[in-house]
Amino acid sequence: MSFVNYHTHCKRCKHAVGEEEDYIVEAIKHGFSELGMSDHIPYPDVDYGARMEYMEKDSYLDTMSAIKEKHGGKLEIYTGFESEYLKKYDKYYQSLLDDTRCDYLILGQHFFEMPDGKIQNVYDINDSKLLPLYAKSCVEAMRTGYFKMLGHPDLFGVCELKIDSNYQRAFDILIEGAEKYNFTLEYNANGLRRGMSRFEDGMRYQYPMDILWDMVKDTNVEVMVGSDCHNPEQLCDEYFVNSVKKMKER
Numbered sequence: 564m565s566f567v568n569y570h571t572h573c574k575r576c577k578h579a580v581g582e583e584e585d586y587i588v589e590a591i592k593h594g595f596s597e598l599g600m601s602d603h604i605p606y607p608d609v610d611y612g613a614r615m616e617y618m619e620k621d622s623y624l625d626t627m628s629a630i631k632e633k634h635g636g637k638l639e640i641y642t643g644f645e646s647e648y649l650k651k652y653d654k655y656y657q658s659l660l661d662d663t664r665c666d667y668l669i670l671g672q673h674f675f676e677m678p679d680g681k682i683q684n685v686y687d688i689n690d691s692k693l694l695p696l697y698a699k700s701c702v703e704a705m706r707t708g709y710f711k712m713l714g715h716p717d718l719f720g721v722c723e724l725k726i727d728s729n730y731q732r733a734f735d736i737l738i739e740g741a742e743k744y745n746f747t748l749e750y751n752a753n754g755l756r757r758g759m760s761r762f763e764d765g766m767r768y769q770y771p772m773d774i775l776w777d778m779v780k781d782t783n784v785e786v787m788v789g790s791d792c793h794n795p796e797q798l799c800d801e802y803f804v805n806s807v808k809k810m811k812e813r
């Protein structure tokens with residue numbers, strides 16, 4: 564089996580370890596045919612945390628270009644960012660895609676814009692009524708065409724809320740959006756790496772959430788496993804390999 568992964572971090576985001584090249588070397592070791600580096604995007608005006616400094620953006624892109632020169636004969640290497648979608652950065656996203664050093668963006672909606680303009684962090688959601696709004700913000704991002712895939716579409720599984728009809732509504736919105744825009748949803752192995760947690764409804768992973776993936780099974784939506792590794796050793800670990808097997812069986 565030859566693996567591919569487009570969701571990869573490196574130490575620039577300050578919560579991962581390893582240089583860009585360490586991940587490429589690891590991918591070569593495991594016989595990957597494609598590896599995409601997608602460290603957390605920096606924004607020009609605001610530091611939202613848990614990401615590289617904006618002043619490091621060029622160094623990141625140039626480092627990846629040099630790695631492509633050095634290792635490009637062994638596997639396909641792509642350079643990207645994992646990015647939230649906020650409408651005010653439309654020009655910025657486009658400028659990155661216009662940059663010949665950058666190949667793609669994946670959507671990792673860690674925060675989103677509320678109807679009143681306020682930026683809401685997913686981890687701080689304390690009312691399930693916000694979940695459909697979150698899902699709508701992801702679909703809005705799908706519509707723009709800037710992004711190749713939605714990373715951890717069930718990220719809001721981290722919220723310590725009782726699972727109610729708003730979860731179902733949010734999943735419906737995400738699946739309808741993925742169908743409409745022919746958009747790939749990611750089954751995120753990093754959620755599994757974090758292990759199970761106790762919620763009001765019992766023990767479960769924060770994400771991936773089975774409710775979503777059982778629904779996705781009955782659709783034609785394309786699914787891709789993302790390692791979302793923050794350490795080179797995680798790139799092709801048991802969580803990633805088992806996730807690939809599980810999604811192939813669907």
Ligand SMILES: [Zn+2]
Nearest residue numbers: 572576578603
């Ligand atoms: Zn991260």
Ligand SMILES: [Zn+2]
Nearest residue numbers: 570645671791
């Ligand atoms: Zn990630």
